[in-house]
Amino acid sequence: MxxxxxxxxxxxxxxxxxxxxxxxxxxxxxxxxxxxxxxxxxxxxxxxxxxxxxxxxxxxxxxxxxxxxxxxxxxxxxxxxxxxxxxxxxxxxxxxxxxxxxxxxxxxxxxxxxxxxxxxxxxxxxxxxxxxxxxxxxxxxxxxxxxxxxxxxxQEGNLLRKPALNFMMLSVLYLGVNYLIGMVPLSGIRDGLAIWTFAHNAVNGWFMLGLMGVMYHIIPRLTGTLGAEPYHKKLTYIHFWSVVIFIPPSVLHHLLYDQAPINLFWKIAGEWTSVGMLLPTAIWVYIVASSFKNSKLVTGVVGQFFMAAMIFYALNCVQGSVQSIRAINSFVHGTQWIVGHAHLALVGWISFGIFGIVYYLVPRITGRNIYSDSLANTNLWLGVIGFVGMFIPLTIAGLIQGAAFSEGLSFFAAQQSIQSYMVMRAVAGVVYTLSAVVFAYNIYKSLSNEQVFVEPTTAARA
Missing domain, CATH: 1.20.120 (Four Helix Bundle (Hemerythrin (Met), subunit A))
Known part of the structure; x- marks a missing residue:
């Protein structure tokens, strides 16, 4: 039907x-x-x-x-x-x-x-x-x-104008095919490549493409810009095909370190396709920023979560491309910098986008308002403080470790020099945990909220 x-x-x-x-x-x-x-x-x-x-x-x-x-x-x-x-x-x-x-x-x-x-x-x-x-x-x-x-x-022609659907369906394929590739144990460097294909594409293939697809659907409705062509058609084409081209070979940037027994050609391919990911990054940031700039509605806390996600996304992609350059990679490899980058992707960009999705969709499913806008804002700012409080110490600790390793110091000596930053990381983690508790409580209470949800119509600008 x-x-x-x-x-x-x-x-x-x-x-x-x-x-x-x-x-x-x-x-x-x-x-x-x-x-x-x-x-x-x-x-x-x-x-x-x-x-x-x-x-x-x-x-x-x-x-x-x-x-x-x-x-x-x-x-x-x-x-x-x-x-x-x-x-x-x-x-x-x-x-x-x-x-x-x-x-x-x-x-x-x-x-x-x-x-x-x-x-x-x-x-x-x-x-x-x-x-x-x-x-x-x-x-x-x-x-x-x-x-x-x-x-x-x-219709087929209409399908090509649906970036949300294209990104979402591609991400579903990435989720399964990627897992199938990763679950087969191989020998030597081939197994390392299979493992990193899974790990990298779980983020870039499943989470990133899936989140982009969901946001492509939500943002025009959130901003009141939904129309025949809410996005620049050619830009969405370039965005889609650039991630299709750049994501698979960029996996090789996980095997850049000198000890990896693979041909230099493949290391260079991983290095520069990772830098090439800056193209779809710039396009996606422009598309989202333009949509919010032209917003006809007050986007509220959902818009704030999405904008926080986009800031973390841009920072994550620039950092990822920069650390894929072999000279830089050799300095930060095996340090807390890499841990910080992983958290920037999953705890920063992806998670803040996920928060926004839940706050947008739950009222439209239940017909009830979010229980507390104040708690939603508390969730946002505790999350920002907690995440930034983890990311900055991890980044600084990684640079200290990189310098220590380049001077020939042992892992244990380098570890002693970053203990104070690990304390900051743990404290920030507690703050982020409070944000998680606030989120879960707010969503749970929203299920029984008596206030009826009404689609926003308030103009964002006079």
Missing amino acids: TVNGNQAVYKAGDQVALKFFVASGFYLILVALVGVLMGIKIMNPDFLYNLRFDLLRPLHLQLMIFGWLSMVLMGAFYYIIPREVNKELFSPLMGNLHFILMHVGILGVGAHLILGYSSGREYLEPILLLDIAVVLVWVIFTANMFITTFKGDI
């Missing part, structure tokens, strides 16, 4: 989306708490001795990937893709099964990591049985999204 403007037809899919959003707050708190515990253990390894750092790190990462970020993105897809193709969700039953299996998978991964089981491959620690479960969940999700799209009321 084609929708033709009947919003009630979307209800079943919207309820699936809402479940993902509500669950995400719980996992965000877990991610933050494990992160704080790790920060404490860096300073005092004997604290809660049995919960070793080598057990907590993969748990922290897997909860971030599947519990927090993927939960929200998948929920957003259940809401947005049916609207992009003017068709109700193909199977709400598959959507609910997907939701249940996500929890089963996360519980299984978490339990086996805490018990000390691992495949021994960084970022891909889940054992084969759990890998198969992850792929099964992806197949259910992907089938639901693609069948909904193919059954939709959309």
Whole structure:
């Protein structure tokens, strides 16, 4: 059944989306708490001795990937893709099964990591049985999204003018194909390349492209600029095809260090395709900034989260391109600078965009206002303070470590010189955890808020 403007037809899919959003707050708190515990253990390894750092790190990462970020993105897809193709969700039953299996998978991964089981491959620690479960969940999700799209009321020419749909569907493919590549153990440098293909493209392929697709859908509606062509068509084409071209080879920038036994040609390819990522970065920043500049509506806290996300995105991409230059990479490789960069991507750019998505979509699903705008702003500023309070010490510590290593000092000597920055990092992590608690509480209370949601109509400018 084609929708033709009947919003009630979307209800079943919207309820699936809402479940993902509500669950995400719980996992965000877990991610933050494990992160704080790790920060404490860096300073005092004997604290809660049995919960070793080598057990907590993969748990922290897997909860971030599947519990927090993927939960929200998948929920957003259940809401947005049916609207992009003017068709109700193909199977709400598959959507609910997907939701249940996500929890089963996360519980299984978490339990086996805490018990000390691992495949021994960084970022891909889940054992084969759990890998198969992850792929099964992806197949259910992907089938639901693609069948909904193919059954939709959309012509080929119109499809080309839908950057939201193009980015979202590409990200779904990246999620699964990327995981399939990563889960197959290889030998030597080939295994390193497979591992980094997964790790890098989980961020650039799944999270980044997926978030961009969701924002392509939301921003014209948030700003009141939705029309026949809310975006410059040629720019969206260049944006899409430039990420398609640059993302795959840029994975090689993870193998730039001198000891990596790969041909210099491939190192140069990884180096300069990473620098080439500045092209889609500039285009995306321009598109979003122009949309907000021309806004006809007050964008509120959602707009503030999106703008914070874009600031962190621009900084993340510039930093990533710069540190992919071999001379710079050799200086910062293996330091806290890299940890800071990873947090800039996932905790800064992606997470702040995710916050904005939830605050935008939950009222439109429930028909109820967000419980407290004040709490939403508290969530924003505690998040900014907490994140910046982590990122700056990590960056400074990384530069100190790089200088120490270049002088021939040992890892332990370099580590002693950055202890004060690790204290700052842990304290900032506590602040970010408070932000996570505020977020989860605000969303939970919003479900029973008695204030009816009304689409904003207040002009942003006179």
